[in-house]
Amino acid sequence: MITLTINAQPYRVEAEPDTPLLFVLRDSLGLTGTKYGCGIGQCGACTVLLDGQAARSCQIPLESVGDQAVTTIEAIEQDPVGARVVAAWVGIEVPQCGYCQSGQVLAATSLLKQTPKPSEDDIAGAMTNLCRCGTYNAIAAAVRQAAA
């Protein structure tokens, strides 16, 4: 039994220690806003925050989470930066199919928490999640708006 702190709530999880955090969130805890896309850390659909920093949860074994605070899309609006990011995403109408957008919102929140006024290079460096619908320009516009 492993105890996790997710969205400021304690959870007790019964799973093998090497189980990726992604599948603990989705299948054991029913937090399905975090998405499975590739399972190898390439696409970023599974992005969560660990102590405020973006991390690809498909690459994080349960045993390595420790006492780091996990934040998922379900609670992102409880963070003031996350709430601004969501407002920008809605206002600019970023999503198309929407499947990658949980991860995009988390990546943007992480960026703006570390770097409140990001340069274009900062945005390019942090917003590396894939989007098959091609919403990249809208994503960048929303990050700029949330930073303003």
Added chain:
Amino acid sequence: MNDLSPLRAGGHDREPVRNLSRRGFLGAASGALLLGVGLRLEPAVAQTRAEGPAAVAPKPGTRVAAFLEIRPDNSVRLLSPFVEGGQGINTGLAQTIGEELDLDPARFAVECAPPGPDYAVVNGLRMTGGSFSTRSSFEAMRRLGATAREMLLRAAAAKLAVPQASLTTEDGRVIHAGSGRALGYGELAAAALALQPRDDVPLKAAKDFRWIGKPVARLDMRDKSTGRAVYSIDIRIDGMLHAAVRHAPHLGTEPEAIANEAEVRALPGVQSIHRLPGAVAVVADTWWRARKGADALAVTWTKPAPEGVDTVSAGFSSAAMLAALKDSTAPGIPAEQEGDPDSAFAKATKVVEAEYDAPYLAHAQLEPPSAVARFAADGSLDLWLPNQMPELFQQVAAKVAGLQPDDVRIHSPMLGGFFGRHFYYGPASPFPQAILLAKATGRPVRVLWSREEEFGMDAVRPLSFARFKAALGPDGLPVALQTTAVGEGPIGRWFGALFKSPVDSSVVEGLDKKPYAIPNRRLDYVKVPHPVTIAFWRSVGHSMNDYFYESFLDEVAQAGGKDPFDLRMALLTDSARHRTLLQTVADLAGGWRRGPFTAEDGTRRARGVSMASPFGSETATIAEVSLKDGEARVHDLWIAIDPGSVVNPGIVKRQVEGAAALGLSSTLLEQVVYEGGQRQARNFDAYPILDRERMPRVHVAIVESGAPMGGIGEPGLPGVPPAVVNAVAALTGSRPRSLPLSKARLSGA
């Protein structure tokens, strides 16, 4: 070990088929679609049925109660004929119906309707594809809204005991101005929906539109920005088991033996191990445990044929398949003919010839495919699955489950991207596995394919090949064009029994029906089947054919000493619509110039231009490109699109931009490569797709010419590959005739 008998997709049952009486582009297609899954139904029989007992079936799109549930708070739940997968159809429908119903689109909650004859609004058929949704249903959905509004007015007139003509509506309320009384739609709904709909309700004049034609906010933005949107992969059912699947390394081979079955069954959480057609499955209490089990299975498989391209043999490769297409000497079937090409070639001043090819492509939608199957106590089946055609999946699922179609309830959640992925493609669809496993275990089962299995089993855009030969006159203008398209397309593969035409439209579209005034033309189709599972892929035949044709047209311009933009304009003498569009894209780009030229940032750049006529719309595209580290860097795409008229210009622009991104991705990066009968790339590390760094600025101009409404979801794509490649040719002095560009290192001329 549970041995599940192989599926028999064929059969000769005569299933009830509804609503085959309507004609039109796909009028005969409903029968064909069913034939595609092995049902046999002669058109004459269909006709008899439609005019006989089936004639009582409702005319699709007319029965208000099948579409609208008006709630007490005056909001509406709309059961949509279409599935939302990012294209914005839910919002477009809310605008269209809300306009005539007089209800703010923001008050609509839209979900995909279950199977049923009411929803066959695409020329008598139901599907989400072919960029058909809005253009096929626009009139019917307006009429539905207007009819519902009239019923609400009639119900209000009875309730208030006033003449109906004295009533008006205002955003969800019926108003009696004379007495100042008002009734919400919600209060009237029960009485209104019990009334007989009228079929002669007038529609609004376009000048009075409040929402149609406006960039109304999309309905799904908040849910999709907060993780609340529910996709098939998110469906959770009480008591559900999870299955992970491993498919045969060669399509068409079967599991023979499993060496370590007992060990795998002893792994934590594993419930059972199953053989499926062409696959093995591990069922467990969580998907990760199932997957670890599936990965651990030591399976031996039956042997594929040693060589050849008739099957996915041990020696099959995409290179061998391309060679087979190139080597084909079979005579072509004429797909388009005009004038007298033979004598034009005999008199030509100059003849230009070239061959083009484009690879197999994966859909690579970010949601891996899944399906949940649950049998009820009475033996009926619930199925949650990504799909673009509920009735077709219902038919196939019924055959797999051994049920009648009416005993299968299809649930169609929102799609995490589709791009053509979610039609029925035989072994590329996971839901038959879910049905078999639910049956075998007696529990609800979710099958989820890992990304690796999806790259292995996805149905692919066909690898394609075309030959061109043009005759030029003394003025340098083309006087004749001979084109041969070689291969096989998804229409022929999946719907061939329906379309009796020997020419597969999905192989030749984009090579035919071009707007250019070339007086002598011949387009031939040569069928060479692929052994792999082929699919519709966003813009289908246009996804490669416009690249072939519009690149070759630049070769013709060069041979005749013409500027490529000027040549196109000269060849558009017969079409003011196309000339306007071409000029619009040039204006959008600040004027046409081919280059190479030096940009303000010092980079050496060039521009390419192209035109396309996909899915009832027209596009003109300009790309500005430089070279960096041997790669093409696309800085700007300017796209002018004329879909006749639009419902939501905001959504149209984003769809065009998204389609352009996919077109650019295919131009620069993508190819599914087979070697030794196996697909080489099994994840995004080996199958790169367009990332943010490679995304250009995209500038979209909408031209509403008033022509019949065309499609939107796909038409932004086909112009991009040729515009980019034409710019690359201007930069490098050599012409890439094979995609993707990443196969070769590019260098400046």
